[in-house]
Amino acid sequence: MSDTDRQAPLAPPRAREDLPGPACCTVRGLAKTYRTGSGAKAAEVPANAGIDLTVRRGEIFGLLGPNGAGKSTLVRQLTGLLRPDAGSIDILGHDIVRHPERAARLLAYLGQESTALDELTVSLAAETTGRLRGLGRAQARAEAAEVLAELGLEPLAGRPLAKLSGGQRRLACFAAALVGERPLLVLDEPTTGMDPVARRAVWSAVDRRRAERGTTVLLVTHNVIEAETVLDRVAVVDEGRVIACDTPGGLKALVDGDVRLDLVWRTDAPLDVPAVAELAARAERTGRRWTVRTTPEQARELVAAVTGGAAFAALDDFTLATPSLEDAYLKLGGRHKGLAK
Ligand SMILES: Nc1ncnc2c1ncn2[C@@H]1O[C@H](COP(=O)(O)OP(=O)(O)OP(=O)(O)O)[C@@H](O)[C@H]1O
Numbered sequence: 230m231s232d233t234d235r236q237a238p239l240a241p242p243r244a245r246e247d248l249p250g251p252a253c254c255t256v257r258g259l260a261k262t263y264r265t266g267s268g269a270k271a272a273e274v275p276a277n278a279g280i281d282l283t284v285r286r287g288e289i290f291g292l293l294g295p296n297g298a299g300k301s302t303l304v305r306q307l308t309g310l311l312r313p314d315a316g317s318i319d320i321l322g323h324d325i326v327r328h329p330e331r332a333a334r335l336l337a338y339l340g341q342e343s344t345a346l347d348e349l350t351v352s353l354a355a356e357t358t359g360r361l362r363g364l365g366r367a368q369a370r371a372e373a374a375e376v377l378a379e380l381g382l383e384p385l386a387g388r389p390l391a392k393l394s395g396g397q398r399r400l401a402c403f404a405a406a407l408v409g410e411r412p413l414l415v416l417d418e419p420t421t422g423m424d425p426v427a428r429r430a431v432w433s434a435v436d437r438r439r440a441e442r443g444t445t446v447l448l449v450t451h452n453v454i455e456a457e458t459v460l461d462r463v464a465v466v467d468e469g470r471v472i473a474c475d476t477p478g479g480l481k482a483l484v485d486g487d488v489r490l491d492l493v494w495r496t497d498a499p500l501d502v503p504a505v506a507e508l509a510a511r512a513e514r515t516g517r518r519w520t521v522r523t524t525p526e527q528a529r530e531l532v533a534a535v536t537g538g539a540a541f542a543a544l545d546d547f548t549l550a551t552p553s554l555e556d557a558y559l560k561l562g563g564r565h566k567g568l569a570k
Pocket residue numbers: 263264265274275276294295296297298299300301302303
């Protein structure tokens with residue numbers, strides 16, 4: 230996809246199956262229900278309820294959705310670690326439902342947990358991953374050293390993963406995932422716990438691979454800002470289904486024209502002020518924070534009402550912002566309060 234395609238405002242969401250280029254990964258009708266407990270305690274937890282999506286080669290494609298939406302379940306099926314109840318998964322021409330063992334040769338997976346490498350040092354973890362992916366010793370060592378340098382991990386090379394901070398460990402696991410290159414990178418919340426420098430290192434490494442080698446990236450994320458910045462396209466997942474799939478710009482076009490007003494009160498909101506009392510009925514309230522999505526004209530009036538009179542003394546902070554992917558999710562009928570963890 231060209232830059233122009235990515236930035237152009239698009240019509241309201243639809244599945245954009247018409248993008249140019251061959252598919253890297255095609256999912257059709259994927260369904261998974263977990264069965265837990267037994268006897269009287271037996272329960273069924275639906276996690277994926279018929280997922281369809283196509284990721285093109287060289288795309289940075291995101292899965293965005295609230296906790297429990299079914300993103301990790303989807304990803305674990307793509308990686309061959311979990312068998313779907315129904316549906317098909319094709320990765321670069323391979324049927325992963327029938328041959329789950331082939332996934333390891335096609336993709337590198339960074340899951341949410343990674344205890345297997347924890348006892349190893351950062352450099353050995355990276356080198357071992359390369360060896361497991363079929364590299365010779367010298368090549369695995371050379372590639373590991375290169376990736377550690379690229380990600381600024383050299384000072385930590387000799388430290389065991391278990392003795393690193395959460396963000397450092399995450400970066401080290403990401404480094405390991407890059408050794409012994411695979412055409413598809415599947416990253417489940419890769420930047421959780423990372424500081425801005427580490428985050429930037431991750432996105433530069435991803436961009437470089439895409440530009441130089443045409444690597445495809447499937448990314449699970451909660452981070453709306455990150456999603457808006459790095460993704461070419463995003464599938465919004467809610468209660469086990471894809472409720473929309475488009476570019477971030479295309480999804481945000483849904484809520485174009487709306488703005489979000491956030492008010493944070495010092496203590497209780499001054500309900501004796503008529504404008505505040507009126508707002509109380511429509512605001513989404515989280516503790517002392519009230520959020521209202523409205524037109525720019527109304528927002529201006531509201532700001533004037535709460536900052537001009539008696540309510541101002543009770544205000545701790547207020548912000549007026551353009552819509553985000555989170556607003557698009559809510560507009561699409563997302564059934565949870567929002568996307569953030
Ligand atoms: N091993 C399991 N056994 C039973 N239920 C599970 C299991 N793993 C996940 N679930 C349930 O399946 C649903 C989807 O979970 P999943 O982990 O795929 O969501 P997610 O979108 O990745 O969430 P998060 O953003 O919190 O990681 C949830 O209701 C969850 O409780």
